[in-house]
Each structure stands twice: as structure tokens, then as C-alpha cells.
Amino acid sequence: MSALSDSASPLYEKVKDFVLANIGSGKWVQNARLPSENDLVNSLGVSRMTVHRALRELTSEGHLRRVQGVGTFVAPPKAQSTLIEVSNIINEIRDRGGKHRAGVILLERIEHPAPAIVRAFEFDRVKPVDHSLVVHFENDIPVQLEERYVNPALVPHYLDQDFTSIATLEYLQRCTPLTEVEHLISALPAGPEQARLLQMPERDSCLVLHRKTWTGATVATVNTFTHVGSRYSLGSRYRPTHKPA
Amino acid sequence: MSALSDSASPLYEKVKDFVLANIGSGKWVQNARLPSENDLVNSLGVSRMTVHRALRELTSEGHLRRVQGVGTFVAPPKAQSTLIEVSNIINEIRDRGGKHRAGVILLERIEHPAPAIVRAFEFDRVKPVDHSLVVHFENDIPVQLEERYVNPALVPHYLDQDFTSIATLEYLQRCTPLTEVEHLISALPAGPEQARLLQMPERDSCLVLHRKTWTGATVATVNTFTHVGSRYSLGSRYRPTHKPA
DNA sequence: AAGTGGTCTAGACCACAAT
DNA sequence: TTGTGGTCTAGACCACTTA
Structure with a gap:
């Protein structure tokens, strides 16, 4: 049971999409704990490095919060602001x-x-x-x-x-x-x-x-x-x- | 010859610092081509995955530009723009x-x-x-x-x-x-x-x-x-x- | 002690561009 | 064909938290 889309994108992108889909659908709500890396390795059938890269990028993009020794959580909504670029x-x-x-x-x-x-x-x-x-x-x-x-x-x-x-x-x-x-x-x-x-x-x-x-x-x-x-x-x-x- | 600092940061951070130092000192100028991943693997004595992660992150941060099959280059200075934050x-x-x-x-x-x-x-x-x-x-x-x-x-x-x-x-x-x-x-x-x-x-x-x-x-x-x-x-x-x- | 995430490696296969 | 970057794996060790 892969649960990953079959399009021609890299595996880590599919893992990211999988996680975002679960957040977007409300299955994983704010501050909920995600399955551990090893759980995802087993359920998705990809290596831990791939899962880790996906979760790391989602963290740097603000979607997740990770705590070593504890787990991975759905981050609260983005900082209450958006940006405008001013060029010359x-x-x-x-x-x-x-x-x-x-x-x-x-x-x-x-x-x-x-x-x-x-x-x-x-x-x-x-x-x-x-x-x-x-x-x-x-x-x-x-x-x-x-x-x-x-x-x-x-x-x-x-x-x-x-x-x-x-x-x-x-x-x-x-x-x-x-x-x-x-x-x-x-x-x-x-x-x-x-x-x-x-x-x-x-x-x-x-x-x-x-x-x-x-x-x-x-x-x-x-x-x-x-x-x-x-x-x-x-x-x-x-x-x-x-x-x- | 490692050329990497000996502080207690992760290896890929040291590789990033090494690259940024070479750009900052002017040794690698704008649009110059960097050594290939394999070159850096040999000269820095780290694995290719580590070099790759460092270069990938520097690319996403706007410091480098990478072209598959061609090489890695020093990116032109950041886009000529400033930002305005819009809050609610x-x-x-x-x-x-x-x-x-x-x-x-x-x-x-x-x-x-x-x-x-x-x-x-x-x-x-x-x-x-x-x-x-x-x-x-x-x-x-x-x-x-x-x-x-x-x-x-x-x-x-x-x-x-x-x-x-x-x-x-x-x-x-x-x-x-x-x-x-x-x-x-x-x-x-x-x-x-x-x-x-x-x-x-x-x-x-x-x-x-x-x-x-x-x-x-x-x-x-x-x-x-x-x-x-x-x-x-x-x-x-x-x-x-x-x-x- | 057990489980979590963080890092690192060696090796592999691939897509792509230049030669 | 060669060399480049892009991805992926299996396994390892580590630091950290919780119980």
C-alpha cells in the first residue's frame, strides 16, 4: 500500500504531497502528531532518507514542527502576514x-x-x-x-x-x-x-x-x-x- | 586537507560555510563555476550526499545556480527588490x-x-x-x-x-x-x-x-x-x- | 531502555549536456 | 562517451526525550 501518487515526480515530492494532502483534508489537524519516520518508511515503502528529506523540507517551509526525541507535528498556520515585493x-x-x-x-x-x-x-x-x-x-x-x-x-x-x-x-x-x-x-x-x-x-x-x-x-x-x-x-x-x- | 572549520556544526553546514567563504572572499566570483560535486568530495573528504545537500540548500537560498549535466555556478546578487509585510x-x-x-x-x-x-x-x-x-x-x-x-x-x-x-x-x-x-x-x-x-x-x-x-x-x-x-x-x-x- | 529525529556514508541508477 | 547534477537506498551512529 503505497498511498503515493504515481506521477513522474521525485519520491520525496510524493511524500511531501502525501503529508500536505493529509493536512489539507483535515485528517491531521493543527498540532497533531505525525507518524514517525520509521512508520512512514514502512507504510509508504520508501527509505528513511527520503522520508526525512520530505519532512525536513516541509519543516523549513513552515508546515511542520519537529522536535528531536519527541516527534513531528502539524505546525500552526503561517505567520499572520504575507509579503509584497517592491522592485525598482x-x-x-x-x-x-x-x-x-x-x-x-x-x-x-x-x-x-x-x-x-x-x-x-x-x-x-x-x-x-x-x-x-x-x-x-x-x-x-x-x-x-x-x-x-x-x-x-x-x-x-x-x-x-x-x-x-x-x-x-x-x-x-x-x-x-x-x-x-x-x-x-x-x-x-x-x-x-x-x-x-x-x-x-x-x-x-x-x-x-x-x-x-x-x-x-x-x-x-x-x-x-x-x-x-x-x-x-x-x-x-x-x-x-x-x-x- | 579538509579546509573545513572544526566547530561543532554538522558537516553539511561546514561545507556551506566553505562555499560561502570562497564566494565572500571573491575567490569564486559571480557566474564562476564551482568544483564539481566529486571534486569537493575528494578535496573536502566528505561523502557526495553531504556535498550535495550543502549545494542544494545554497541553491534554494539563492547563492548558487545549478544546471544538470553542466555544473554549479555562483548566482548573481539577490534580486533587486525589497519586501513589504502585509498583516491583517x-x-x-x-x-x-x-x-x-x-x-x-x-x-x-x-x-x-x-x-x-x-x-x-x-x-x-x-x-x-x-x-x-x-x-x-x-x-x-x-x-x-x-x-x-x-x-x-x-x-x-x-x-x-x-x-x-x-x-x-x-x-x-x-x-x-x-x-x-x-x-x-x-x-x-x-x-x-x-x-x-x-x-x-x-x-x-x-x-x-x-x-x-x-x-x-x-x-x-x-x-x-x-x-x-x-x-x-x-x-x-x-x-x-x-x-x- | 526504547523511540524519536539528525546526520553521514558508500554505492547505485538516472537524466541531461557537452564532446 | 564522459562528466555533470538529481535521486534513492540500506545501514549506521548520534543526541535527545520519555518512561
Whole structure:
């Protein structure tokens, strides 16, 4: 009695499917104990290494919990969260097959930044920051307004790069290891400046993504990406595990 | 000549560390070809299964790329993306110390869903779906309109749960293993129904999160979460991976 | 002491790609 | 044909928990 499907997948995949099917059908409920490896070896007719690999992978995928000397158990449901991937706008446009163009509005070093900027960088006193404002076009239609404040102590020569061809995030990551990222997504009506630069009606919805990055305990960049609500959405597909076929 | 560290970790971990050290030091650069499994077996003095497990895990972690019949190569740096975590609204509100309340607007089984719904579920023919519409309040102010379409074949008795106390996602995950999630975030002006249910001015900005989930190849749920732009934003802080000492 | 999972080996067969 | 990675086995030893 094999109880394993007869498709042309590896044996350990069939064992994984067998276990997932028993969880999915409710036969093995949350926190229930699974048969031991040796039980599965006997009932499924495969070697222990194969059973072990299947159970090990299911454990690393979050479906099982294993305790040496005790047993294997059905794990509680996945952490109560799912993930969204944020890629850079240039790759996104190119992946869609669109034509990308960037227009530099402003490049400057601000010697005496406004209090809000100083606060965002968590500076203990006023320090200069570099500032860039770039519009990204997809097929000559503006889709994103990219505003960045960069800590020159971590990213030297930020203003000297070629903003029209290289993804800024790539440049930053070459300069300093970004160890932490904070995102905030909101929906806001367009103000006059957004409306002008993004060629959209004032008061129309913008999708705004704030991103703040750190290198260690130091704030590296403070960014605001403003998108035309009617022309842009942020998407992702995420596979917690991944099953071939 | 083992070249492996002598700490008390498993052999396959030492092999992984050995490989990562060679990549980290620049000895094996991007796209360079690694020694074959048999080479490593000979030079490191471990069995092929152990080498194979180390290389397999490094591949699944994104450090290597393997091609059957060809060889093993150093993978290009991690994909140019950062992640946003999406948690459920009830936990979010409670984490902020707010008072959560949910109001059920509609619970129904739709025997003949609209074409758009049938298409979203990727059904081959018209099948019934369960439908719920719930408003979530934070301190008695509406913040989210939660609309869900659920596949009854995967989630039996969906309409019978207590929508006011349990996070719906938790309930779903207890019923069926969600293997894939797709998100789409957009900013849109509020229509009449949104304005009424969320007590917001019409045409004001909404932050809309679409979420579609799968169990294997089957669509499990199709959801739309609509938030008042001026009262809600989606946030997260992310720390890229780090190695345990 | 008995049962659990964790690791490791030696050897085998296979599918695949390059030669 | 040769070499690569992919899988699988049988058996072994170990560390750990429970009784």
C-alpha cells in the first residue's frame, strides 16, 4: 500500500504531497502528531532518507514542527502576514516591455536642510544632505516622481551619477550596505506640484511609497515615490513554498 | 586537507560555510563555476550526499545556480527588490493599542457569480462562491472595507464563522493551505458605496489592496481591501537576511 | 531502555549536456 | 562517451526525550 501518487515526480515530492494532502483534508489537524519516520518508511515503502528529506523540507517551509526525541507535528498556520515585493521602477517598466525615460528635475546639495529632513535622518545636529528629484516616464507618460534625500557621509558623489540610466537603488547598494528598510504606502490627493510634474489633474489620487533605509544605525536615504493612481499599481506574486507543477 | 572549520556544526553546514567563504572572499566570483560535486568530495573528504545537500540548500537560498549535466555556478546578487509585510487589520489595530470592531454588511452564497468573478477564480464553468462584505472600525471610525469571494470547494462553511472576532485570514489558513498569494495595491477615488460605508467624502483617495490566494493550482479567495486614504497607510520595516553568528 | 529525529556514508541508477 | 547534477537506498551512529 503505497498511498503515493504515481506521477513522474521525485519520491520525496510524493511524500511531501502525501503529508500536505493529509493536512489539507483535515485528517491531521493543527498540532497533531505525525507518524514517525520509521512508520512512514514502512507504510509508504520508501527509505528513511527520503522520508526525512520530505519532512525536513516541509519543516523549513513552515508546515511542520519537529522536535528531536519527541516527534513531528502539524505546525500552526503561517505567520499572520504575507509579503509584497517592491522592485525598482526601471526594471518594472522594462519587464513590462515598456520604454523607460527619466527626467532630472533637480539635483542639489542642501547645506541647511529643513527641520523635517533633519528629523527624518535622525541627525543630532544640522548636516548637509544631497537631494534629487526625478520623473520616470513609461512610453513618454509620467508614472513616478522620485524624490530622494541621501546622506553624503554614506554615499559620496551621489549627485554625480547618471540618473537617467542606472536604477538609483542599485547605485546606492553599491556604495553602502543597506541593512534595514522601512516602507509606508499611502493614498493621497495630488497637490499642485505633483499634478504639474506627473501631468495629472490636481486632487486626483496618488499612490505614495515612502522608503527609508539604514546602514547599521545610520539613516542612509529618505525617499518618496509618488505615482499617478490611475496609471500605476504596486503588485507582486508570492509563493510561500513552491511546488513545481 | 579538509579546509573545513572544526566547530561543532554538522558537516553539511561546514561545507556551506566553505562555499560561502570562497564566494565572500571573491575567490569564486559571480557566474564562476564551482568544483564539481566529486571534486569537493575528494578535496573536502566528505561523502557526495553531504556535498550535495550543502549545494542544494545554497541553491534554494539563492547563492548558487545549478544546471544538470553542466555544473554549479555562483548566482548573481539577490534580486533587486525589497519586501513589504502585509498583516491583517485586526492585529494591526490591536498592536497600535486601538479598539477594533467589525460590522458585517453582507454574507451570501452566490450561485451564479458575475463573469468577472468567474474569471478571477479561473473556473472552467460557473460555480457557486461565498461572498462577504465587512467594515472594520478602529475606535469606532471605519478604516477598512473588506470584501471577500471564497471558493466553497476549498473552504467549507465559510459563511458560518464569526466574522466579528476572528481574523478571516486565520480562519482561511486553518481550512486550506494557501500556497500562493498575489497582491495589487492601487490608489483610487472613492465611489458612492465606499464613501457611504467608510464614512468618507466621495472622490477622496482610497488605498486599495487586492489579494488573490491559491491552494496549489486552485484559486482559493479573491479579496479587495479598501482603506480611507487619509486615515490609513500600509507600513513595514524589513531587515535583510543575516547569518546566525 | 526504547523511540524519536539528525546526520553521514558508500554505492547505485538516472537524466541531461557537452564532446 | 564522459562528466555533470538529481535521486534513492540500506545501514549506521548520534543526541535527545520519555518512561
